[in-house]
Amino acid sequence: MKTKFTKAFVALAFAAVFASCSKSNDSEAVANDPGNYILAVTPVASTGVADYLLTASDLEKGTVSILGNGIEQDGTYRYYVTANNKFFSMLYGQGNPGAVTTYNITNGKLTKLSNFASETVQAFAPVNDDILMLKIPRAITNPLANYYRVNTNSMLIAGEGTINTQTILNNGETAFFSWIKQVGTKVYAPFFSIKACCGAAFGTANPDNAWIAVYSYPDMKFEKVITDNRTSFIGRYFTDGLAVVENGDTYAFSSSVATSNGTILNSTKPSSITRLKAGVTEFDQTYLYNVETKSNGYVITNWTYVGGNNFVANVSKKADKGAYVVGNELAIINVVDQSFKLVTGLPIPAEITNITSNNYSPKDGKTAYYGLNLKNGTSYVYKIDASNATATQGVKVEGGALTAIQNIK
Numbered sequence: 001m002k003t004k005f006t007k008a009f010v011a012l013a014f015a016a017v018f019a020s021c022s023k024s025n026d027s028e029a030v031a032n033d034p035g036n037y038i039l040a041v042t043p044v045a046s047t048g049v050a051d052y053l054l055t056a057s058d059l060e061k062g063t064v065s066i067l068g069n070g071i072e073q074d075g076t077y078r079y080y081v082t083a084n085n086k087f088f089s090m091l092y093g094q095g096n097p098g099a100v101t102t103y104n105i106t107n108g109k110l111t112k113l114s115n116f117a118s119e120t121v122q123a124f125a126p127v128n129d130d131i132l133m134l135k136i137p138r139a140i141t142n143p144l145a146n147y148y149r150v151n152t153n154s155m156l157i158a159g160e161g162t163i164n165t166q167t168i169l170n171n172g173e174t175a176f177f178s179w180i181k182q183v184g185t186k187v188y189a190p191f192f193s194i195k196a197c198c199g200a201a202f203g204t205a206n207p208d209n210a211w212i213a214v215y216s217y218p219d220m221k222f223e224k225v226i227t228d229n230r231t232s233f234i235g236r237y238f239t240d241g242l243a244v245v246e247n248g249d250t251y252a253f254s255s256s257v258a259t260s261n262g263t264i265l266n267s268t269k270p271s272s273i274t275r276l277k278a279g280v281t282e283f284d285q286t287y288l289y290n291v292e293t294k295s296n297g298y299v300i301t302n303w304t305y306v307g308g309n310n311f312v313a314n315v316s317k318k319a320d321k322g323a324y325v326v327g328n329e330l331a332i333i334n335v336v337d338q339s340f341k342l343v344t345g346l347p348i349p350a351e352i353t354n355i356t357s358n359n360y361s362p363k364d365g366k367t368a369y370y371g372l373n374l375k376n377g378t379s380y381v382y383k384i385d386a387s388n389a390t391a392t393q394g395v396k397v398e399g400g401a402l403t404a405i406q407n408i409k
Contacts, residue, residue, distance in 0.1 A: 034108025201262025248278025
């Protein structure tokens with residue numbers, strides 16, 4: 001989401017408002033569970049429902065419920081990011097402005113710190129002490145992406161500006177950023193090239209390249225494009241395809257899901273992982289992890305870095321891949337030894353409605369917590385152990401479907 005305010009209006013926009021928890025008279029409701037884990041849950045309903053935020057003291061056992069508990073969010077389609085020990089709840093307004101609400105945790109309970117109106121954005125990430133947010137155009141008639149820097153200390157707009165997305169490649173198409181990432185002192189913005197005209201959705205005539213735009217920070221001055229022709233574009237729509245490991249190296253995944261018209265796949269490249277060595281703004285041509293080959297026919301669709309060069313990755317069979325297909329299987333990938341192990345202990349893919357994409361890891365080299373929403377209507381957090389590629393069922397969530405798992409102190 002993007003915050004589009006005049007400077008004079010900024011101070012008024014950040015008014016702290018305390019939210020009340022929804023109450024229930026149901027005597028069977030599960031008691032509130034104060035803690036430092038935050039679970040975002042979408043209630044069971046057909047349309048137009050808002051997420052609830054719950055706290056939990058333990059993700060590995062017990063039950064939590066939105067029945068009589070939780071803080072209801074303002075509006076549907078919420079997305080979440082944690083930075084500077086604060087939890088940001090962002091409304092995707094589908095073109096309309098929406099709320100961005102900030103919380104911390106005091107004595108195991110969520111406390112609202114600020115609430116402000118913001119334009120819908122398509123990419124956001126922590127950079128230094130800010131949340132950098134991008135509102136990205138699709139139409140060829142609008143070449144300018146807007147960026148906004150929200151300072152996580154003052155919770156005020158620290159800066160804003162525009163980026164010309166049609167002069168980055170100069171290939172007749174427009175750059176659409178899949179996500180943004182702080183790498184060293186720079187902002188790396190991987191993107192895919194799209195026709196941006198003629199009803200072509202996210203189609204491209206350039207499906208067999210990966211690109212990263214590099215910007216200085218905080219002035220967001222364009223510096224260069226890093227490119228590679230061994231994979232298709234990095235990440236996916238609204239999906240972070242970059243990760244920085246402990247030694248400063250950056251890894252990038254490609255699902256190879258470029259399309260000619262938004263639906264018909266047209267890349268000839270395999271789903272792969274590439275690398276940029278620390279301090280080098282070029283792809284390392286000595287490194288290529290071909291996921292399809294190493295996995296015997298899987299593609300990567302998302303990942304969570306858990307430390308120690310290990311990732312928990314969403315994967316799907318190559319035969320099932322599509323522009324918006326998110327894998328309902330998990331695998332452990334080590335990007336240094338290029339190993340691939342499917343996670344055992346999970347329900348079979350046919351029993352899974354979806355797996356959360358916003359997940360928590362303490363970065364201990366092995367642990368991640370994922371949410372699984374099952375077709376029988378139940379939802380659980382699963383603990384993933386990367387050291388032995390196993391999953392263990394944890395806390396049960398009642399009253400809705402999990403959408404995010406985070407932790408703040």
